[in-house]
Amino acid sequence: MILAWWPYILTKKLMNIPKIGCLNFHPSYLPYNRGKHPNFWTLIENSPFGVSLHLINEKIDGGDIVFQKRIKKDWQDTGKTLHEKSKREIIDLFKKNYKKIINGRFPRKKQNLRKGSFHLAFEIDQASKIELNKKYPARDLLNILKARTYSGFPAAWFIDQGKKYEVTIEIKKV
Numbered sequence: 001m002i003l004a005w006w007p008y009i010l011t012k013k014l015m016n017i018p019k020i021g022c023l024n025f026h027p028s029y030l031p032y033n034r035g036k037h038p039n040f041w042t043l044i045e046n047s048p049f050g051v052s053l054h055l056i057n058e059k060i061d062g063g064d065i066v067f068q069k070r071i072k073k074d075w076q077d078t079g080k081t082l083h084e085k086s087k088r089e090i091i092d093l094f095k096k097n098y099k100k101i102i103n104g105r106f107p108r109k110k111q112n113l114r115k116g117s118f119h120l121a122f123e124i125d126q127a128s129k130i131e132l133n134k135k136y137p138a139r140d141l142l143n144i145l146k147a148r149t150y151s152g153f154p155a156a157w158f159i160d161q162g163k164k165y166e167v168t169i170e171i172k173k174v
Contacts, residue, residue, distance in 0.1 A: 031116030
């Protein structure tokens with residue numbers, strides 16, 4: 001069974017149907033950024049970024065890694081550009097390894113779940129809040145802004161005099 005961008009958690013009964021397991025596409029370099037919004041958290045936590053094909057188990061994004069690819073990120077990357085890069089790279093990774101996958105001849109590497117990170121969907125909003133009177137290292141503030149720069153989705157935000165404002169950013173290499 002192959003799950004591509006599958007947003008739901010499977011029951012154990014469904015997980016046990018396929019003989020060789022359920023392969024999941026995850027847009028992060030596991031074990032980093034398991035769970036929701038990996039393109040956001042990789043910028044916030046300055047963690048490695050990439051894509052992973054992994055087998056699912058009872059732990060969210062915690063199954064054995066089958067194939068992975070690291071993706072470089074730079075100052076020009078935003079939540080949107082990382083999302084787009086991950087879509088392209090995960091499809092390429094799948095195509096490159098398709099024969100091994102359908103033949104069930106693929107490596108399995110256990111994840112060290114003590115490394116990396118895990119995030120739930122609700123965490124992104126509070127992590128996107130900019131406190132106007134807080135001192136931030138410039139790098140951290142820029143990363144918050146970059147991580148939430150994704151047209152059509154909520155941006156980094158702050159409240160001033162009871163009014164909420166959203167902020168996005170564009171960084172250009174010159």
